[in-house]
Structure formats: structure tokens, C-alpha cells
Amino acid sequence: MGAEVLDRLFATVQARKGADPETSYTAKLYSRGTAKIAQKVGEEAVEAILEAVRGDKAALAAESADLLYHLLVLWADLGLDPADVWSKLAQREGTSGIDEKKSRKV
Numbered sequence: 001m002g003a004e005v006l007d008r009l010f011a012t013v014q015a016r017k018g019a020d021p022e023t024s025y026t027a028k029l030y031s032r033g034t035a036k037i038a039q040k041v042g043e044e045a046v047e048a049i050l051e052a053v054r055g056d057k058a059a060l061a062a063e064s065a066d067l068l069y070h071l072l073v074l075w076a077d078l079g080l081d082p083a084d085v086w087s088k089l090a091q092r093e094g095t096s097g098i099d100e101k102k103s104r105k106v
């Protein structure tokens, strides 16, 4: 169900372009600009990391949802299609991160 939820959420945040920042948090983010949205992604990542280190799985799930939402808003703001990210992940399937890193070192 994960990818479907993300695709639906992306369609929703995409549809918020041009919406009223008074009634839509997503529209408020767009109105604040790319740098602010990127900063929010960083803040939510730090909050997720802190909950992970604390070992609080419920809080980590909530912060991870905040992080993914803000990341999708950042993609939409920049016109990045989530399909491009999904295909990157698909290309990497079956390639160990250890092997990939070795292939980058000469």
C-alpha cells in the first residue's frame, strides 16, 4: 500500500498549487518558496532521526510521515516526477550498496 499512498499524496499536493495559503498548509509552503520547503524537509528529517535514536517507534512513524509529506511537496515544487525516483530505486534493485560504492572508487 506504501507506493499507492505516496502517489495519491503527490497528486493531492500537486493539486494544491494555486490554492489559498489561508486554507491549505501545502499552498502556504509553496508561497514560502523552495528554500523554506527544503528547510522543512531537513527539520523533519532531524526530528525523525531524534525519535529513532530515542527508540520511539510510534513517534518515528509519525515523524517519517511528516518527512515524506514535506519531501513530496519539495518534489512538486521543483516539478520532479515521483516516477523518476521510483525508477532510480528500481534500477538499483539487486545491486548491493557495498558493490555500488566499490564501483565508484578507482
Ligand SMILES: N=c1c2ncn([C@@H]3O[C@H](COP(=O)(O)OP(=O)(O)OP(=O)(O)O)[C@@H](O)[C@H]3O)c2ncn1[C@@H]1O[C@H](COP(=O)(O)O)[C@@H](O)[C@H]1O
Residues within 6 Å of the ligand: 009, 012, 013, 016, 023, 024, 025, 026, 027, 040, 065, 066, 069
Ligand atoms: N500529510 C500531510 C501532512 N503532514 C504534516 N502536515 C503538516 O505539516 C505541519 C508540520 O508542523 P510544523 O510544526 O513543523 O509546521 P509549522 O507549525 O507550520 O512550522 P513552520 O512551517 O512555521 O516552521 C503541520 O501543520 C502538519 O499539519 C501535513 N499537511 C498536509 N498533509 C497532506 O496534504 C493534504 C493537503 O493538505 P492541505 O494543503 O493543508 O489542504 C492533506 O489532506 C494531507 O493528506
